[in-house]
Amino acid sequence: MPEHAPGLHRRHVTGEDVQIRAADRVAPYGVTNWVRNARAAGQVTLRRAGRRETLRVTEVPAADRVPILRQYWREVPVTRKFFGTTSTSSDELWAAEAQRHPVFHLADTDSAVPDGRS
Template sequence: MARKYRLGVTRKAANAVVKALLERGIPVNGRTGFLLTTRGRKSGVDRTTPVNVIEAGGERWLVSPYGQVGWVHNLRTDPAARLWRGRRRETWEVEEADAATAGPVLRAYVRKIPVTAPFFDAKLTGPPEAFAAEAVRHPVFRLARSRA
């Protein structure tokens, strides 16, 4: 049974440290760490959270390893993902992937960022279909078009 994500005191503190490093342009988790800013779906206020962007199948992807979190709902309402680290800033239109497309991306994500593995029922040694089944719980977004 996969672990449930809980945003407790320790995780909030870790996110604050990671966010501070990324704001200063210091890469975290290799080159995959970015800050994602989305517009709040109800408040309209910008929300920023650390995320990992991975490359798989020649495309760039945002994966929610912890499930249906706030930024997922925000991107579904307004599909503009503003990614940044230090002075490097990019704005992307995102498209949510279907389960068949998301499966290989989720497997690649867990392989590249193994600390997230406990939040998945699928195991790297399992069949590819197991990761496709995880797409309902772990949304995947393709960075589709860059906005200048």
């Protein structure tokens, strides 16, 4: 795989692809490159089933992430090892964990277009 270069698009399928609410994306692995890129650009491009869609992103404040992260933890067990919490953890422990796991609200920009890939 070539070295990362600005403007180079990569396609990754990860736990972030799981939607908790229709408009939220969780970063279960913490602040990774896709999180840094989303913060810098203010948008993400998702590809699925031959369609490409660019969406605006707004980071959910850490104080508002606890219920989203709890639900994500319940519904996506493969990522649980990246959380320092359990189903019985206190809200305070979940709030501390929320600092490590960004959550983004996605807003439609009406930009769904054919991807051109098979």
